[in-house]
Amino acid sequence: MNKAEVLLTSDRTLMSNYHNNEFVGFGACAPPNFIPEWFYSFLFFPPIKTINGVPSAAPYGLRKVEAQLLKEGFHVVTVGPEYIGEYIGEAKIIGIYAMDPFGLGPASSTFAAILKKEPYVAKYFHLLLDNPVIKKAKNKGLKIIIGGPGAWQFRFRQKFVEENAVDCIVEGEAENVIGRIFKAALDGEYVPKHYEVNVNETPSLNEIPEIVQPSINGLVEIGRGCCRGCEFCSVTLMPLRWCPYEKILREINVNQLGRISGCCLHAEDVMLYGSKNTSPDDEKLLRLHELVVKKCDGISWSHCSLAAVAAKPRLFSKIAETIRQKQPWWGTEIGIETGSPELAKKIMPAKAHPFKAEEWPQVVRIGMSMMHDNRLVPACTLIVGLPEEKEEDIIKTMELIDDLKHVRSLIVPLFFVPLGRLKSEDWFRKTELTELHRQLLFQCAEHDFYWLDNLMEMAFAGKWYMRFMKEFYRVFVGIAKRKARQIEIGVLQ
Numbered sequence: 001m002n003k004a005e006v007l008l009t010s011d012r013t014l015m016s017n018y019h020n021n022e023f024v025g026f027g028a029c030a031p032p033n034f035i036p037e038w039f040y041s042f043l044f045f046p047p048i049k050t051i052n053g054v055p056s057a058a059p060y061g062l063r064k065v066e067a068q069l070l071k072e073g074f075h076v077v078t079v080g081p082e083y084i085g086e087y088i089g090e091a092k093i094i095g096i097y098a099m100d101p102f103g104l105g106p107a108s109s110t111f112a113a114i115l116k117k118e119p120y121v122a123k124y125f126h127l128l129l130d131n132p133v134i135k136k137a138k139n140k141g142l143k144i145i146i147g148g149p150g151a152w153q154f155r156f157r158q159k160f161v162e163e164n165a166v167d168c169i170v171e172g173e174a175e176n177v178i179g180r181i182f183k184a185a186l187d188g189e190y191v192p193k194h195y196e197v198n199v200n201e202t203p204s205l206n207e208i209p210e211i212v213q214p215s216i217n218g219l220v221e222i223g224r225g226c227c228r229g230c231e232f233c234s235v236t237l238m239p240l241r242w243c244p245y246e247k248i249l250r251e252i253n254v255n256q257l258g259r260i261s262g263c264c265l266h267a268e269d270v271m272l273y274g275s276k277n278t279s280p281d282d283e284k285l286l287r288l289h290e291l292v293v294k295k296c297d298g299i300s301w302s303h304c305s306l307a308a309v310a311a312k313p314r315l316f317s318k319i320a321e322t323i324r325q326k327q328p329w330w331g332t333e334i335g336i337e338t339g340s341p342e343l344a345k346k347i348m349p350a351k352a353h354p355f356k357a358e359e360w361p362q363v364v365r366i367g368m369s370m371m372h373d374n375r376l377v378p379a380c381t382l383i384v385g386l387p388e389e390k391e392e393d394i395i396k397t398m399e400l401i402d403d404l405k406h407v408r409s410l411i412v413p414l415f416f417v418p419l420g421r422l423k424s425e426d427w428f429r430k431t432e433l434t435e436l437h438r439q440l441l442f443q444c445a446e447h448d449f450y451w452l453d454n455l456m457e458m459a460f461a462g463k464w465y466m467r468f469m470k471e472f473y474r475v476f477v478g479i480a481k482r483k484a485r486q487i488e489i490g491v492l493q
């Protein structure tokens with residue numbers, strides 16, 4: 001067994017391949033509910049396969065940290081959370097990757113506010129830190145360092161940091177600083193309690209290492225940063241960088257060696273691959289897709305923008321044709337955020353670019369219809385409770401959602417979380433939900449229930465073992481639908 005001075009891990013909800021479907025992973029944002037926990041976790045975040053406690057795949061961000069530490073000469077092993085005890089004896093540091101450690105992310109905080117319980121993502125993060133083997137090792141000098149996209153949440157949970165004797169939280173793109181911090185921790189030198197990576201320390205393309213072990217569901221980064229500048233988003237504060245084809249293909253190779261034949265292209269806007277502005281670069285985007293489709297058995301996108309799709313309809317159809325040579329549909333996440341042109345102009349003035357901000361609702365209608373026609377299935381987010389939101393803004397969002405009835409999609413309303421340039425704004429709380437907000441929430445639930453059956457058929461087609469699973473998900477959706485309607489009738493009466 002490969003013992004190491006540095007252990008890397010994450011909680012149980014992140015160490016899963018979600019039955020090979022990233023959408024299914026959203027289930028971990030919900031709190032415990034009417035389904036027994038053992039069965040719910042099996043449906044939505046089953047544990048990843050391991051050999052001697054070493055997972056066959058791990059979250060992409062954790063793989064990047066692993067690659068960077070290995071490059072700098074550390075002796076590192078990534079382990080599943082259930083197997084920490086088998087490795088911790090030799091370890092001097094445990095590095096934990098956190099996505100949404102306190103359930104403060106938009107999806108989980110919305111669920112938690114409505115259902116009044118801590119979401120699974122937070123529950124399992126706490127269980128990981130409560131693990132007696134970590135506590136025991138901590139007493140013997142183990143250092144705990146936490147990073148990942150959820151690191152910002154610790155600023156709101158200082159007491160937790162103290163109580164669990166966490167040594168350092170690293171917030172931001174850590175490649176250029178992580179080695180220094182781990183080295184200081186190993187040498188018993190000073191490490192800051194909270195290290196926020198500043199823009200000057202952001203890694204250039206050459207400084208971002210390639211993963212050396214497989215990532216969950218074949219996720220591969222094609223670029224970082226975003227040039228649209230939405231006020232509520234922290235990604236936009238970072239510079240825009242696109243990875244060359246060779247780097248992307250080498251990471252796909254790593255996943256394929258680990259028997260992951262599909263690939264999820266990750267960027268804030270896959271449609272803008274290789275572009276320096278908000279207009280897609282036809283040649284680079286097409287070339288990327290030809291290369292990836294040829295190499296992989298399946299493809300999905302992490303995120304894309306509606307504006308880029310609406311701006312280049314012919315290019316989008318060509319990309320869709322390329323992808324659909326091998327598969328009938330693919331999925332992505334997109335941000336609709338609001339249906340109000342006035343609000344769009346204030347908080348996301350470049351989201352519609354090259355169109356005008358006030359044309360945003362029309363950009364959404366066009367982009368969504370094109371996705372439907374070309375069989376790209378979007379999971380869309382709306383932001384409820386944005387600063388300066390007025391009743392007329394909510395009504396415009398409701399009108400827009402009504403116009404999207406025919407579009408095969410999921411629409412998820414999320415409570416506003418103060419991030420990016422809106423960091424100092426107040427959180428939106430359930431107590432501030434107006435009657436209109438509630439109607440919007442139910443409207444989205446009705447939209448999603450309408451499309452869920454169709455989406456399950458598409459997601460599970462051709463996979464024999466999923467025939468049985470599909471029936472379980474169907475029962476779950478049926479109960480959730482009934483419960484939501486009971487609440488809806490109660491609230492609206």
Ligand code: SF4
Pocket residue numbers: 226227228229230233234235236268305335348351
């Ligand atoms: S388009 Fe998305 S990633 Fe880019 S700034 Fe806006 S919210 Fe952030």
